[in-house]
Amino acid sequence: MIRFSPRYLLRSLSLHTKLMVALAVLVALVAGTFAYFAAEHERERRLVALEQRATRIADLLSRSLAQPLWNVDRNAIDEQLAALAPNPEVIEFTVTAANYGIVSTIKGPHPNDPAGRVVRIRSIEYTPLGDAPREKIGEVRVVFTRAVAEQAIGAARGVILWTVAAFVAMLYVATFVLLKRMVYGPISRLEEMVDRIASGDFQARCIVESGDELGLLATRVNAMADRLHHSTTSLRINERKYRSIVENALEGIFLLDRCGRLNEANPAMARLLGYETPAELIAASAAASYSLPFSPAQTRKLFESLRVTGEIIGFELRLTCRDGTPIWVQLNARGASVIGGDPPFLEGLMTDVTARKRSMETLRRHRDQLEQEVAERKRTEVELLASRERLRQLSAHLEAIREEERKRIAMEIHDDLGQLLTALKMDVSLLRMQLANDSAASHKADGMRDLVEKTIGIVRNVASHLRPAALxxxxxxxxxxxxxxxxxxxxxxxxxxxxxxxxxxxxxxxxxxxxxxxxxxxxxxxxxxxxxxxxxxxxxxxxxxxxxxxxxxxxxxxxxxxxxxxxxxxxxxxxxxxxxxxxxxxxxxxxxxxxxxxxxxxxxxxxx
Structure with a gap:
């Protein structure tokens, strides 16, 4: 059973109907309020006029009945009261003398209703001739009914209500026509254009019929259509680029669910695992009794790593091709976009690193061998450094010995050979003194002395260069x-x-x-x-x-x-x-x- 709540009904109405309902309610409230206050104002006016008329009649009778009541002329009193009795509001006219009681009473056609009557009582005073004071000789009692005024007020209220109703009806019809022409029509055309744009017709444009809000809305819808057309064109271009990248990529691109099945794959992924097309790989992954190409343990490990780190970078796996050949791949992946919770899919790229893995193994073996050779070389270098240090120490020792030997030789040359040469020079000088001048022997002795002096200089020079005495x-x-x-x-x-x-x-x-x-x-x-x-x-x-x-x-x-x-x-x-x-x-x-x-x-x- 369908329950039609006011909110549901309000949602199901069109904008035009909602505006008309709102206008009808608003106008009804405004018109009803105006009619109510107008009727009340008319009622107050008529009641005030009735009370004023009763007061004037009472005042008039109190003055006009003074002489007849003094003379106790009943006929004159009755004539005056009868003259006023035809008034439709009259219930009762009563004249009372001070010493005689009621002198005359005239009743109207209306019953005496204590709740709906207006009563005015005035004293009747007589003014004697001369300077005598005024004397109260009686009183007059005027009773009017409000029923006639209420009837008139009811008729006036009806007229006001019918007038307001006619005005509201005319306003509603005029507003309905104007809204239908100025709002509903443009909105319907806007809806038609928006529906065409939503269905993919980005060439559709709204006609800007005015400069009001609807015209601005139409302009913005056209701008939105231009942006949608541009965005859709860019999206299609990007989609073609993305598809081209995926189809022509050298790395395998895939989408893996938690059950280990491939939902998407590119040609490089199929070729990597030995399949001709991605469709064959996806079909084999869905139909196999065990997950291809990932085993259940590998799938759990991948999703667990994704849960812990948020992404998978440089993860190496050992997979099996269609023909049973094992390969090594490097995987980079992340979770598919979802709002909250663990991602149900894993999307990533896969690169064949089998050759690199083998090269790394070869390099690792060469590295180990090289480390051994480097260790051996370091040991040899340490021994060479030790040998060099010993050679340097030996060189320093030999240099010290050489300098010491030079010092010793210099001292021996200076002391021993120098003394001998000095003695020889002295002997030559003594020999020269024994020889005659200008003789051949004397000249020979002079030559010998010069040779000895040169030899002494040479010896001193040699000794100085071997070990300078100045040191x-x-x-x-x-x-x-x-x-x-x-x-x-x-x-x-x-x-x-x-x-x-x-x-x-x-x-x-x-x-x-x-x-x-x-x-x-x-x-x-x-x-x-x-x-x-x-x-x-x-x-x-x-x-x-x-x-x-x-x-x-x-x-x-x-x-x-x-x-x-x-x-x-x-x-x-x-x-x-x-x-x-x-x-x-x-x-x-x-x-x-x-x-x-x-x-x-x-x-x-x-x-x-």
Whole structure:
């Protein structure tokens, strides 16, 4: 049984009917209210007029009956009352004398209704001649009924109601026609166009008939149709693009449900699993007794991973092709769009990584083998480093022994050979004194003395180069002697500069610095073709810095190192032995700068 509630009925009505019903209710309320208040106003007006008329008649009779009542002229009183008795509202006229009681009474046709009557009582006073005061001689009682006024009011109410009803009917008909012409018609045409647009006819357009709300609605419907046409065209283009991408994709694209059945697949997916068409793959997945290509365990694992992480990225699976060949695939997927709850489908892409998997296995084996070789090489490098360190220690030891041997040889040459040569010189001088002047023997003795003096110079020079005696007086003295010796032999101006206090260094450190400076000056003399050399020794809190600068032609430092320059190698090795830093800077035609820095910590360690 269908229950027709007011809300259901209201929903089932058309907009035109709803507007007319609303208008009818509104007009009925307004007209009824107006009629009610108009009738009430008329009723009040008539009742007030009745009361005013009763008051005027009572006042008139109180004045006109004064003389007849004084003279007790009943006929005159009855005549006056009878003259007013035909009034339809009259119920009763009564004249009462002060000393006699009721003098005259006239009743009208209406019954005496206490609830619906208007009563006016006035005193009748007589004014004697002269200055005598007025005297009350009686009273007149006027009683009117309201029934006649109520009847007239009812008739007026009917007229008002019929007038309002006629007006409402005319307004309703006029509004009905106008609404049907101005609202219902355009809305019907709008509905027709909207239905055509909804059915897919995006070329349909609404006619804009006015500039009101319906015209604006028609304009917006046309704009909506344009946007729908554009959106639908774009959607179709995108759908074709998407379909083309899916059909031509190299990766397998699929849609998997929770039962392990494939609902959708692209050609690449079918080819990957050994099927000719996606339809064959989907049919095989639906008809197989076990799920293809995913096993139940794999399906549960995929959906569980999706539930935990929200997506599946780089998941590798081992699947079986149609011919039983195992393959490895990499899967990227996410849940199909649903509102709330777990997604019922899994949509994703699948890539064949069998070759990559095999390559990774091969690479893993090669990596393990390479790791073994690297470990062996590291062990060999450690042994080589240890051997190099031992060689360096041996080199440092040999250098120390060499310097000690040079020192010993220099001292023996200086002390022993020098003393012998000095004694020989003295003997030659004594022999010369025994010979006659200008004799052949005297000339021979002079030549022998000159040879002995040259030999003494050569011995001193050899001893100085083996072990400069100036090193016994400090590094600064040794470098100053080296600069003077270089200037004397190379004929190149060489100046020594000392900045800061003279450093006190152990013999090994001072000897290494001196040898580096000596080798640098030797290279300048041989290759630089310089016209000036500056040797600077700087002693600061940061350590000791030795700088040798020339203005020669310069050289290619990288080529010299790659060419195994033994001078640079020796200087570098000597610097390493004292834990110093050696820097060589040189450019073509700009000279060279050799900078040696021995840190304060290194000086302290060497001193210890």
């Amino acid at each position: 016994n007086f400090g590094l600064a003295s040794a470098l100053d002697w080296l600069a003077q010796d270089f200037r004397r032999h190379a004929r190149i101006p060489c100046h020594f500069h000392l900045e800061g206090p003279e450093p006190r260094l152990p013999d090994a450190c001072a000897t290494a610095i001196f040898r580096i400076a000596q080798e640098s000056l030797t290279n300048v003399a041989r290759h630089a073709n310089a016209s000036r050399v500056d040797v600077t020794l700087c002693h600061t809190e940061r350590g000791i810095e030795l700088t040798i600068r020339d203005n020669g032609r310069g050289f290619d430092v990288v080529a010299a190192r790659d060419g195994y320059s033994y001078g640079l190698l020796g200087m570098t090795e000597r610097a390493r032995l004292i834990d110093a830093q050696l820097h060589v800077e040189s450019t073509a035609d700009s000279g060279s700068v050799i900078h040696l820095h021995v840190g304060a910590n290194s000086v302290s360690l060497l001193s210890e």
